[in-house]
Amino acid sequence: xxxxxxxxxxxxxxxxxxxxxxxxxxxxxxxxxxxxxxxxxxxxxxxxxxxxxxxxxxxxxxxxxxxxxxxxxxxxxxxxxxxxxxxxxxxxxxxxxxxxxxxxxxxxxxxxxxxxxxxxxxxxxxxxxxxxxxxxxxxxxxxxxxxxxxxxxxxxxxxxxxxxxxxxxxxxxxxxxxxxxxxxxxxxxxxxxxxxxxxxxxxxxxxxxxxxxxxxxxxxxxxxxxxxxxxxxxxxxxxxxxxxxxxxxxxxxxxxxxxxxxxxxxxxxxxxx
Amino acid sequence: xxxxxxxxxxxxxxxxxxxxxxxxxxxxxxxxxxxxxxxxxxxxxxxxxxxxxxxxxxxxxxxxxxxxxxxxxxxxxxxxxxxxxxxxxxxxxxxxxxxxxxxxxxxxxxxxxxxxxxxxxxxxxxxxxxxxxxxxxxxxxxxxxxxxxxxxxxxxxxxxxxxxxxxxxxxxxxxxxxxxxxxxxxxxxxxxxxxxxxxxxxxxxxxxxxxxxxxxxxxxxxxxxxxxxxxxxxxxxxxxxxxxxxxxxxxxxxxxxxxxxxxxxxxxxxxxx
Numbered sequence: 194x195x196x197x198x199x200x201x202x203x204x205x206x207x208x209x210x211x212x213x214x215x216x217x218x219x220x221x222x223x224x225x226x227x228x229x230x231x232x233x234x235x236x237x238x239x240x241x242x243x244x245x246x247x248x249x250x251x252x253x254x255x256x257x258x259x260x261x262x263x264x265x266x267x268x269x270x271x272x273x274x275x276x277x278x279x280x281x282x283x284x285x286x287x288x289x290x291x292x293x294x295x296x297x298x299x300x301x302x303x304x305x306x307x308x309x310x311x312x313x314x315x316x317x318x319x320x321x322x323x324x325x326x327x328x329x330x331x332x333x334x335x336x337x338x339x340x341x342x343x344x345x346x347x348x349x350x351x352x353x354x355x356x357x358x359x360x361x362x363x364x365x366x367x368x369x370x371x372x373x374x375x376x377x378x379x380x381x382x383x384x385x386x387x388x389x390x391x392x393x394x395x396x397x398x399x400x401x402x403x404x405x406x407x408x409x410x411x412x413x414x415x416x417x418x419x420x421x422x423x424x425x426x427x428x429x430x431x432x433x434x435x436x437x438x439x440x441x442x443x444x445x446x447x448x449x450x451x452x453x454x455x456x457x458x459x460x461x462x463x464x465x466x
Numbered sequence: 467x468x469x470x471x472x473x474x475x476x477x478x479x480x481x482x483x484x485x486x487x488x489x490x491x492x493x494x495x496x497x498x499x500x501x502x503x504x505x506x507x508x509x510x511x512x513x514x515x516x517x518x519x520x521x522x523x524x525x526x527x528x529x530x531x532x533x534x535x536x537x538x539x540x541x542x543x544x545x546x547x548x549x550x551x552x553x554x555x556x557x558x559x560x561x562x563x564x565x566x567x568x569x570x571x572x573x574x575x576x577x578x579x580x581x582x583x584x585x586x587x588x589x590x591x592x593x594x595x596x597x598x599x600x601x602x603x604x605x606x607x608x609x610x611x612x613x614x615x616x617x618x619x620x621x622x623x624x625x626x627x628x629x630x631x632x633x634x635x636x637x638x639x640x641x642x643x644x645x646x647x648x649x650x651x652x653x654x655x656x657x658x659x660x661x662x663x664x665x666x667x668x669x670x671x672x673x674x675x676x677x678x679x680x681x682x683x684x685x686x687x688x689x690x691x692x693x694x695x696x697x698x699x700x701x702x703x704x705x706x707x708x709x710x711x712x713x714x715x716x717x718x719x720x721x722x723x724x725x726x727x728x729x730x731x732x733x734x735x736x737x738x739x
Contacts, residue, residue: 260575302533321594323621346569348596
């Protein structure tokens, strides 16, 4: 297992360095690769490292989407990609977005997968099975654990907002706040602004990973206004497709990726109080 | 994608053939391999296929635990193992226990992973993100989808039983029952008997995948009494460690595995009304 700084220390430094809340999500699909890619480059891994090179100066974190690697058997490329990021950009925290959730010994295997096999600095987890199922992840004291709270999809209310008087997602937010552990975070979607502001009230000290800005319709300005902590920090705002999926026919695909990241990074810039 | 019978047809035939509710869970760990294994055999995949050979005549299903393959980079072995089962035992439904749960296009990638990459007949999913996130799985009409409802671990009450008057797990059970789709199932743990019987009341027609008998303390007799449907069927009772983890020093490891499966298969035998 690679020795890395504690997740929260890495993130604090990366906020300072990038002066932005932007996290770029790397969700590769062969369908999005530039049409001249296979000729010029080596395929899947090369597409991903080119994205990293294009965006690294603009981000406070990078998020890898496990499903996009697993659906096509590209786990070895995911390993190599994370190694590449640690090597070329050791100051950027890497979040593995895998939404793991399972009981005791199986949860321990998933924690091992995230932190030892992939050397991710943090992983997303699903709390539905119970707090005991998150503990094997939290045991890795240096690593971050991002707990699903309120997600950005249209159907998230069904279970997450139930019951109205004491919704599930606030119950989760409360428990994470109580842990007083800066490596323990919450996923809170950008598309439900009212929920975002309620979670901030209940969990004033917790860092939020926020999906849903851009393609899914979340508003960056409002997310920052409602989601920031009182110290002006506390957000990791993820954008995936709006950065990494450019016109496939374009002459300078990765240049376009860099411009998109630069412009988003500016609109998500940190103004410390 | 391999053309396989519909999940529920496979399962119905497998219940008839095996006359048992026993499902063996294949959760391989190098720590459990017989001490003379590496000398005699080829390692990870060979351990798993030897388990299949030992138990196949006693089971109505086989369940693969994704984490136990993923933590050590054995996804190619998981692919080969499922191919091996389809080839040698085409009548046994294969459940991929991966507890997937993610939004729209990512859920579609996970569905593709389960049903196209691995050719699993069914997959376990986590409904916390919302019903819309299960639809990419349900779209594969021939395949089974097993929705987490009430899990067997000690901490499951925290979110699943909230709130008392209308617990989350019953809300899930109700929705699955309403679909009237025999390929749509529920995970209901053996260790919470009262919950098991409540879920059966609310979801009289649904098949349950039941973990927690054996090592975790669930009682087989009671599970069958409380969990069976009125037609005397409707259960897939999973046992993992109590079958596949034998004394590592034993002379005849896989013979012991077969005996354990035979004896559990008898104690979980189907007596159709």
